[in-house]
Amino acid sequence: MFKRKKSDKLSDKEIQDALVRIRKTYDDYIISYMTPIDEKTGFEDRYITALHARVNLTRFIKDEIEHLQALIKGRKDEASRKKVSAAKPASTNKKGFADQIMEELERKIESYPEIEINDDASVEVKKLYGALNELDKNHWRTLSKFIRKVHSSTVSYNLENRLLRMTTVGGDHVPPELDRYLFLLQQKGKYSSELFREAQECIKRASFFLHELRHILLECQDRGLMDESVEIAFNYVENIISDFRLKDLKRF
Numbered sequence: 001m002f003k004r005k006k007s008d009k010l011s012d013k014e015i016q017d018a019l020v021r022i023r024k025t026y027d028d029y030i031i032s033y034m035t036p037i038d039e040k041t042g043f044e045d046r047y048i049t050a051l052h053a054r055v056n057l058t059r060f061i062k063d064e065i066e067h068l069q070a071l072i073k074g075r076k077d078e079a080s081r082k083k084v085s086a087a088k089p090a091s092t093n094k095k096g097f098a099d100q101i102m103e104e105l106e107r108k109i110e111s112y113p114e115i116e117i118n119d120d121a122s123v124e125v126k127k128l129y130g131a132l133n134e135l136d137k138n139h140w141r142t143l144s145k146f147i148r149k150v151h152s153s154t155v156s157y158n159l160e161n162r163l164l165r166m167t168t169v170g171g172d173h174v175p176p177e178l179d180r181y182l183f184l185l186q187q188k189g190k191y192s193s194e195l196f197r198e199a200q201e202c203i204k205r206a207s208f209f210l211h212e213l214r215h216i217l218l219e220c221q222d223r224g225l226m227d228e229s230v231e232i233a234f235n236y237v238e239n240i241i242s243d244f245r246l247k248d249l250k251r252f
Contacts, residue, residue, distance in 0.1 A: 115174070
């Protein structure tokens with residue numbers, strides 16, 4: 001059904017090809033064994049979770065292929081024993097690699113405050129923008145003053161404007177950068193694919209800001225320019241990037 005790849009990492013095309021084959025195999029499995037679509041739905045949910053958590057998709061694909069092969073083997077064994085009615089299919093609640101990564105992420109970000117946006121909003125978005133609020137309230141005055149001193153008012157002003165768009169509450173009681181996300185949430189599932197993409201865009205905008213701020217501060221740290229209060233703020237930025245798994249989500 002599936003061929004093994006010799007190298008460790010799949011290319012984007014190979015990942016897409018594998019996803020097509022997995023979905024086709026699920027369709028064949030459902031038709032052949034007259035099963036509900038729950039298993040395929042479970043796969044799609046786990047795939048969305050994997051994208052959301054930015055896990056290693058090569059590892060995810062391998063996990064899912066093994067799971068699907070186990071399902072098919074289980075059904076074939078049932079048929080050979082002629083105990084279809086008594087046998088149980090493999091669990092639809094299999095905790096795969098993506099689930100484990102997401103649980104680890106949720107544990108790491110548990111201590112961060114949440115912003116109020118919508119009950120259906122992603123926990124990661126609520127926590128990440130809550131973390132930005134804390135950065136704004138507790139550290140930005142120190143950072144802004146420091147950046148103006150060692151760089152320029154323009155650099156500080158540009159960063160501050162971006163932070164304000166992610167923290168200052170507007171007419172809908174959310175920051176401007178979350179306006180579209182809130183609108184899609186309020187449509188009650190009408191635009192689920194757009195909703196997922198917008199959540200990722202919200203995370204990406206926050207991550208780009210944090211990485212650019214970190215880059216400026218890291219240069220200053222290397223030059224020995226930071227005092228204790230700036231070090232504390234810098235460590236907070238570092239912790240957000242680490243805890244929210246944003247290390248590779250940057251513009252440069």
